[in-house]
Amino acid sequence: MKMDTSKMLEFKPKTSEQLYLMYTQIKEISTGVTNLQEDLDKLFLRKRVIEIVENEYDFGKVVEVFEIFGGYVNRSFGIRVEKNGEIQELFIRKYKSGVQAKEIEFEHELITFAKEHGLDIAAGIIPAADGRGFIKVENPIINGEDNNIEYYAVYDYLEGEDKYTWLTPYCTDKEFASMAEVMATFHNATRDFDPKGLERVELKILDFVDTLPNIFKEYAAKDCDNIYHEFFNKKLNAIIEVIEKNKIDKDLAGKMPYNPTHNDYHPGNVKFRDEQVVGIFDFDWSKIELRLFDVCLGMVYTCCYWEDKEEDKLRLDKCEIFLNAYEQRMHELKGLTGFTKEEKASMKNMMAFANMYLINWCADAYYNDMEELNDYEYLAYLKHQIKLMDWIEDNEEAIQEMVSKL
Numbered sequence: 314m315k316m317d318t319s320k321m322l323e324f325k326p327k328t329s330e331q332l333y334l335m336y337t338q339i340k341e342i343s344t345g346v347t348n349l350q351e352d353l354d355k356l357f358l359r360k361r362v363i364e365i366v367e368n369e370y371d372f373g374k375v376v377e378v379f380e381i382f383g384g385y386v387n388r389s390f391g392i393r394v395e396k397n398g399e400i401q402e403l404f405i406r407k408y409k410s411g412v413q414a415k416e417i418e419f420e421h422e423l424i425t426f427a428k429e430h431g432l433d434i435a436a437g438i439i440p441a442a443d444g445r446g447f448i449k450v451e452n453p454i455i456n457g458e459d460n461n462i463e464y465y466a467v468y469d470y471l472e473g474e475d476k477y478t479w480l481t482p483y484c485t486d487k488e489f490a491s492m493a494e495v496m497a498t499f500h501n502a503t504r505d506f507d508p509k510g511l512e513r514v515e516l517k518i519l520d521f522v523d524t525l526p527n528i529f530k531e532y533a534a535k536d537c538d539n540i541y542h543e544f545f546n547k548k549l550n551a552i553i554e555v556i557e558k559n560k561i562d563k564d565l566a567g568k569m570p571y572n573p574t575h576n577d578y579h580p581g582n583v584k585f586r587d588e589q590v591v592g593i594f595d596f597d598w599s600k601i602e603l604r605l606f607d608v609c610l611g612m613v614y615t616c617c618y619w620e621d622k623e624e625d626k627l628r629l630d631k632c633e634i635f636l637n638a639y640e641q642r643m644h645e646l647k648g649l650t651g652f653t654k655e656e657k658a659s660m661k662n663m664m665a666f667a668n669m670y671l672i673n674w675c676a677d678a679y680y681n682d683m684e685e686l687n688d689y690e691y692l693a694y695l696k697h698q699i700k701l702m703d704w705i706e707d708n709e710e711a712i713q714e715m716v717s718k719l
Contacts, residue, residue: 355380361450362390362405365465369441369448372396372403387597391470404436404471408464408597414449417464419511420596421446423503423573431502431646434495436468436594471592473584482580482615487588489615489631490638495590496578496611497642500604503573504649513600519566522666525673526553532680541679541692548699552672555702559665566603568655574607575599579614603663604649605656608639610667617701627664627704633715640719652719661712665705672698 363375373396381389381404390405408417421438428435438446447466454461477484484492516524533549535542575582576598584592616631636652643651656663675698679691705712 358388358390358407361463362392362407362465365448365450366392366394366403366405366467369443369445370439370467371442372401376400387595402470403439404468404594406466406468406597408447408466410460410463412464412597413514414447414464415511416513416597417447417466419508419513420599421466422509422511423506423599424596426506427499427502427573430505432495432499432593434471434590434592435499435596436471436592439467439469441467468594471584471594473586473591475581476585477580479579479581479614480619482617482619484580484615484631485588486631486634488580488585488590489634491585491588491590492578492580492583492611492615493635493638494642495583495593496575496607497639497646499575499593500572500607501643501646501648506573508573508601513598515600517602518606518663518666518670519561519563519603522556522669525556525669528673529553529676532676535680537683539683539688541683541688541695544692544695545676552669552699552702555665555706556669558706559662561659561662561666565655565659569653569659570604570650570656571601572604572607572649573599574602574604576602576607576610578607578611605652605659605663606667608636609660609663610670611635613664613667613671613701617697619697627701627708629708629711629715632712633718636716636719657716657719660716661705661709664712665702668698668701668705672702 358380359378362378366372366375372394374394375392376395377393379391381391386409388407390407392403392405394401394403424435424438428437440446441448447464450463450465452461452463476488515521529549529552533542533546575593575596577595582593582595583590584594612632612635613627616628616635618626618628640651643649672695675691675694679686679695
């Protein structure tokens, strides 16, 4: 008996031309949804910033809101407010998802202490009308997700010029020296800081690097197929070899100064005027750490090339300017000591660890949010740090020779 198809819908095959038309239509819809999502994100954040400032602070009415780009973790805004006919400019930070309140409290206590003890160019925290240093917002819980907490804080808006980013760290020699002098001033100003039990939730660098081989192996074992993952797996053994090679004895480290550190010190987090640093901000990565780590991380961030033809080089001439200016400023301040013999002996190893810290940042950011991030962008970051890793290992003698001149 034949099947009666008179009341059935036939699934007819499509031609390639028909399928292409369907594909382009879906692509247009997808692009439209993405654009709509981005527009809604901007509208939401603008409204949220306005509500927080006008409801929680005594600044008057918000008249303009601008997003400040350059950061990869927090979101930042410059706003203008008007009260009694006067315009004031402020800086607003929306903290990264997952940050803990005690970490923000640590950051704010540290900034306040630093400003009171000699670092007067830091962006100060402006308290809310009721005295709170930051504002906690609880969004509705959707689909059982628990990342519904947001934190916002208001800071002084610093004068000066945003001349560089962490991807374009091409300061003049005077600017390199000024950056080092400001870091020394910060370290000295905070040398007696009491964290009162508060601290950023992250291991000290020597303990931290010990955890990285297992973390990196877990990333490498992930089931994904893309150009970033392929390169990471290709370099995994070399990365682990560098971690195991560059050891700093814990007893030796115990003789080095521990101090509040910035941990994100690069030309994108300072402002300049006439080749001098006139403002410093973004202390949210700060913690109590080996002083040497902060210095080495600052150099790895700042004293390097990013262009293809030069990106495998750390600029030792700029490192030398940085170290000498730091040392000179520390002698002038007559507080915290200059570089100790233990720090000088460990400089190359700590440079390797500082660079490894950034390799971890790149891997951690990518593997925990790969669906939202651009494979090629983060591959470029990873390749840059891997080339610096290789350069540091190949130039140990040159690094130690530079340090011996201090």
